[in-house]
Amino acid sequence: MGGILDFVARFGTEERCIEHLAGLRWPDGFVCPHCGGREGWRLKARPRIYECTSCHRQESVTAGTVFHRTRTALPKWFLAAYLMASDKRGVSAKFLQRELGVAYQTAWTMTHKLRHGLSEDPALPLSGFLEADETFIGGRGDAASPGRSTANPDKSLVVAAVEKVPAPRNRNGEYSHALKRQHGFYAGAIRVNVLPAATAPQLGAFLKANVAAGSHLLTDGFKGYQGREAALGDHLKHTPVIQGDGPNAAEFFPIIHTVFSNIKAWLVGTHHGVSAKHLPRYLREWAYRFNRRNLPEGLDRYLIRRAVECVTITYGQIVAGADPGGAIRQRRMPIPVAVPALAG
Template sequence: MNLIEVTSKFPDELSATKHFEQARWGDTPTCAYCGSEKLSRRKKDHRFTCLKCNKSFSVTVNTMLHKTRIPLRRWLIAFSLVTDAKKGVPAKQLQRNLGVSYKTAWRMGMKMRKLMYDPAQKLDDVVEMDETYVGGKPRKGGYPNFTKKDKAYYDRAITQLEAEDFDISEGKRKKPWVPKGMGHKTIADRKTPVVGMVERDGNVIAKVMKTISAKKLKAMVEKNIDEEDSVLITDNHKGYNKMNRIIDHIKVDHQKMYSYRGINTNTIESFWAIIKRGIMGQYHKVSVKYLPDYIAEFVFKYNNRNKDDMFETLVTNAMKQKQN
């Protein structure tokens, strides 16, 4: 829902409050304390009073927006601004658009990112997995050297996958520029590792890690991928060396080639590009402490890219039970 639609549909605080009530209770509001349906509404502040236990409460009590002092209509406008921006909205922009202080805008932004954490569903079919490093300075890379021997290896792998009914599509071709040394100790010490996996034409899962190891990568695969019905495509990182023990696995050696007949990691690398452009272009700098929240925002937007309205998903998530 875009900004014009939001301001038109919710012209005042009462209409915004009723929208949150619908998301939380449906057509029948119930007491947040005793569950009774016998309620009266106070016109002054739109709070309810329970006629059974005599307690007063608002629609946000015990939800993710518990004790918020920000008008609910302003929250809806913020939801619209954030879900409509693929690469994110910085706190300074929220401050200007919402007419609040920078501190309030920053807190609202972080709260919305908390609403974007969704339980991950298992990935299957063709899954690409890759690691990236956020922060620090980029290093120059080199060009691949794809030999006839390499071509024969990938031809055999593709033939076997096609025989097992896997659809290896060509994917988008990119300039074969290969980033080198991203995991080098002197560089990685100033960067934060993020590991991601994406099902082609499906969802993405990404996780911030302190360090990358074969043990952690294996655990992530076992938790998030249906190993029986999937094939995993990765780069030549040494952490993936024994991955073929648990799943069909093809490695892309970026020193030799970037993409061949659909064998590539272009999809996950495109997701990394969205994150890095968002952080560099919109947020400019993100601390290690809050990086998982920003990653959750990009994952949420990617996984909901084909849905009609991310806005309503955010409203629904806001009315979920408050997390301790």
């Protein structure tokens, strides 16, 4: 099983989507958020609404999720999540507009609302042996500029940390060509974000928030990673491997440089470039997919679950470039349990 036909068979109707959302929201059956009552019935005219049989207050199955008050049919939302999750290149808003038969702005908003929830759990930081580095994305920045300045408003300073996982050698004790280039390491999990500036406090805060204490971090010799302000000495073992960030940086940090070029290729190839204010959300989607690239099953159910579990964002916040935090609001078991539909 799997694939788009299977997905459409499961989630091709409003009713099936409502049942799935109800199963995520109430894994053990309906629970009234007001009185704790365990019995509810559905309103025939408004099928997303459950009414508590005890206190008669009403609760939408989409309350607090990205689907709340949406005028778009739920199967379109589910299919959008499926399409975003099914290919490592993701999909553009233009593609969704065409495939879902919705207005461009609707498709664009759906993609941003879905990707907003794709943050990583701060309780599960990176650990072990890592590389960290920064790059500029967007704008027409001078690549040769050594100042790591963000004077160009279209140019974003992006920082990433990635785990280096030791790879096994073959029976001749050699690595494959790709692994040789990566000094015998695979990429593990990644964290990536936009920083306002490459200052020691900013870089230090990013690393402390995303890397477990006691990990071993490799960086270039940039002074932002060193000194008392970054304060990494208390938190991480830090080895600056080369002085400055000369042209050979890619050779010393092959994994993170591959990651940066893949991110840039994705932003241009799939999305034809993105504006600086929306970049953090795109990075979130890219990292989410990268960190789950080895999952045997598709990511679509995960995206739908995140849409239910995460703090949502409004259209106004998206266009204003706000980031109300994509934190996971609640953890629920991803077991879809159909709630019996009681006509009311």
